[in-house]
Amino acid sequence: MLIAKPARDGFRVVDSFSRIVRLGEGLSRTGRLDDAAMERAYEALLLCGERVAKKGVDSSRLMAVATQACRQAENGPAFIERVRVGTGLKLRIIDPIEEARLAVRGCLNLFDPSVEAVLVVDVGGGSTELNWLSKRGDSFVLEGWMSAPVGVVTLAERHPEPAGALDDWYEAMVNDMGAAIAEAPVNPALRELFVSGRAHMVGTSGAITSLAGIHLGLRRYQRNLVDGLWMTRGDCEAAADTLKRLGAAGRAAEPCIGPDRADLVLAGAAIMEAVQRAWPSERVRVADRGLREGLLLQQMREDRKPNRRRRRGRS
Incomplete structure (x- = not known):
């Protein structure tokens, strides 16, 4: 709320x-x-x-x-x-397209204006929304989107955490998500912008903010340090490796994760890694914002329209 x-x-x-x-x-x-x-x-x-x-x-x-x-x-x-x-x-x-557009609207001011494309990844419990935007003039235009029916809850339920080494288990989750997003509904040429470093990702949801908290070593979650943070692909992978080493009990004890998210956080990391493999991006911007903020900004924009009309009528 x-x-x-x-x-x-x-x-x-x-x-x-x-x-x-x-x-x-x-x-x-x-x-x-x-x-x-x-x-x-x-x-x-x-x-x-x-x-x-x-x-x-x-x-x-x-x-x-x-x-x-x-x-x-x-x-x-x-x-x-x-x-x-x-x-x-x-x-x-x-519907999924409205959810995707609202998440994008909530994150717009985190886009680097110097790049040519952005991929916004919104990881939910039951689905993951991906939105590809390209730079046209001074603004970004939606090129395509997809709602993959894989989220942190569904992925964790498909792949129960085993005892012992977690590398193979984690890789299976990455591959599962990779298969779900293999057919991206955008021009394949767009991928070249990511490969060549002319694009970046924006991650919104607990999946990326949890990785950010681990990366920063926060002893309590601080939104002002997380929202807008730039992470590299290597930073994300290193945070995921840390989470694997911690084990379930160690993850539950982490202040930026807690017991409610301890069994889901690696599923979220696996989803982010699958997207990064499919759409290579050295830079990822962390967004502690998304659909809620998009809804607010949309409503505020609608509120301003009749005010403008009334002002024109009085002039």
Whole structure:
């Protein structure tokens, strides 16, 4: 949840809240949202509803969306209705292209204006959205996108962590994700921009921010140090190697990961590595932002339109 007010350089955060609920847990096996997962998500949404009400947010100014788990699950609409009745939050299930475009909008000011192309990678629990943009004039234009039905939860469930050495297990996850993104819906010539160093990646989600926290050796998560950080491909691989050496208990003890993400973080690292192999990029920019911020910026842009019309009418 994110509540904000418009500001000259974007917006000012009034309140925010997040909780890992793993709504898609078990979905790849059953095709349904699990009862325990729905309960976790419902409790978190109940808290969001209470905080929204406490801040006096006008319901017409509230945007609430659901993504892959609710799109895919047979009982997704029933869960949406339960949330509406119990919390007052009217969740709208958005399609993959809208999710992808919102993630891009939330990260636009992290693009290096000197490059010729950018790949935005948004890793979720049940899917991963990839967006390719190329430079045209002073702006970046979407060249193509895909929603791969592989996220950190689905990948971790397909590949349970073994005891002992983890290299082969990790490689299997990388290959699984690599197969899912093998047929990129963009001109193959675009890849040359990445190979030749004229493009970069932007990673948004816990998958990349966790790697950033490990890379920086943070003893507590600090968004101001992570958001906008530049990492090299080697930095990402070194952080993944550190996570493998730590083991499950060591990962759970890391302040930038914690027990809720300990069994998912290497799946996220594997997804990022698969993308980097397919679209070689020496530079990766870390984004602790994405869909929520994209929604806010979209709403603020829409809010300004009638104001402009009213000003023109008075002049």
